Amino acid sequence: MVSKVFIKLGGSFITDKAVPETLNGERITAAARMIRAAIEAAAAQGDALSIILGHGAGSFGHIAALKFSAVQGVHPEFGWQGLYAIREAMTRMNLLVLQRCKEGGLYPVTVSPFAVTQAKGGKVLRLDAENIQQLLLSEQIPLVHGDAVPDTERGFTIASTEALLAALGDRFRFDRVVMVSDTPGVLDQNGRTIPLIDRRNLDQMAACLGASGAPDVTGGMRKKVENLLALIRRGAANEARILTFSDRPEDLRDAVLGAGEAGTLLRL
Numbered sequence: 001m002v003s004k005v006f007i008k009l010g011g012s013f014i015t016d017k018a019v020p021e022t023l024n025g026e027r028i029t030a031a032a033r034m035i036r037a038a039i040e041a042a043a044a045q046g047d048a049l050s051i052i053l054g055h056g057a058g059s060f061g062h063i064a065a066l067k068f069s070a071v072q073g074v075h076p077e078f079g080w081q082g083l084y085a086i087r088e089a090m091t092r093m094n095l096l097v098l099q100r101c102k103e104g105g106l107y108p109v110t111v112s113p114f115a116v117t118q119a120k121g122g123k124v125l126r127l128d129a130e131n132i133q134q135l136l137l138s139e140q141i142p143l144v145h146g147d148a149v150p151d152t153e154r155g156f157t158i159a160s161t162e163a164l165l166a167a168l169g170d171r172f173r174f175d176r177v178v179m180v181s182d183t184p185g186v187l188d189q190n191g192r193t194i195p196l197i198d199r200r201n202l203d204q205m206a207a208c209l210g211a212s213g214a215p216d217v218t219g220g221m222r223k224k225v226e227n228l229l230a231l232i233r234r235g236a237a238n239e240a241r242i243l244t245f246s247d248r249p250e251d252l253r254d255a256v257l258g259a260g261e262a263g264t265l266l267r268l
């Protein structure tokens with residue numbers, strides 16, 4: 001059996017979002033090791049994982065976007081500087097992520113979101129996934145990341161990893177999505193991890209969801225959960241798990257395999 005899995009290494013997990021351009025490289029390497037372990041565990045059972053990897057922008061892209069007020073695209077005062085700054089910061093970050101993945105025995109191949117995505121009025125309209133598909137057919141791991149992308153109305157706009165995931169989900173229909181964040185999962189008002197969000201408790205849980213506590217232009221946990229639930233509702237993913245790992249890296253391996261109970265599970 002082949003399971004299609006989208007994994008996002010959140011910017012909150014792989015950088016210190018409060019401090020410009022602080023990569024937490026060891027976490028990326030540790031996560032890469034666990035993804036590799038999941039691939040091997042699946043293979044040992046005669047199964048395969050078809051993985052698309054993503055990484056967030058953390059204190060690289062978000063801070064560049066804020067510096068040049070790039071949320072609305074071309075800016076009356078800063079012009080296209082936001083685009084240059086975001087693309088430059090994300091390209092550098094992406095190289096660092098690749099290097100850290102390699103240390104963990106994982107060799108993803110970046111498919112630059114700017115080159116394959118079209119947006120209009122701040123919304124991703126299309127993502128040309130042919131190269132991604134080609135990599136998957138060859139059992140390779142495509143890597144995307146939050147980015148600035150061309151926008152026919154705004155010149156450019158910001159596409160979060162979750163926005164790219166939405167477009168990819170429509171094409172690939174993921175068996176599961178795994179999001180690694182800086183909190184143990186989605187937290188309730190008392191700071192406890194909510195084990196499950198589904199249609200029965202969604203309204204209650206919505207009250208707990210907020211923006212990022214750090215400099216951020218793509219809506220933090222609230223937007224993440226909204227995007228994931230929309231994806232699941234339209235059948236572009238079966239389920240999603242939001243988790244972190246600190247002393248139990250195996251949680252990530254298990255989540256990638258569709259097992260384990262760490263963090264918050266989102267489903268219909």
Ligand SMILES: Nc1ncnc2c1ncn2[C@@H]1O[C@H](COP(=O)(O)OP(=O)(O)OP(=O)(O)O)[C@@H](O)[C@H]1O
Pocket residue numbers: 009010011012013017055056057058059062146161180181182183185186187188208209210211212213214216218219220221222224
């Ligand atoms: N109920 C909640 N549970 C957990 N985190 C929450 C909640 N409400 C708001 N947050 C905030 O959302 C943040 C996670 O969203 P954020 O967008 O910063 O992470 P990310 O998506 O991993 O980063 P990036 O967007 O850079 O990839 C948490 O660090 C926290 O500050």
Ligand SMILES: [Mg+2]
Pocket residue numbers: 056160218219220221224
């Ligand atoms: Mg985010």
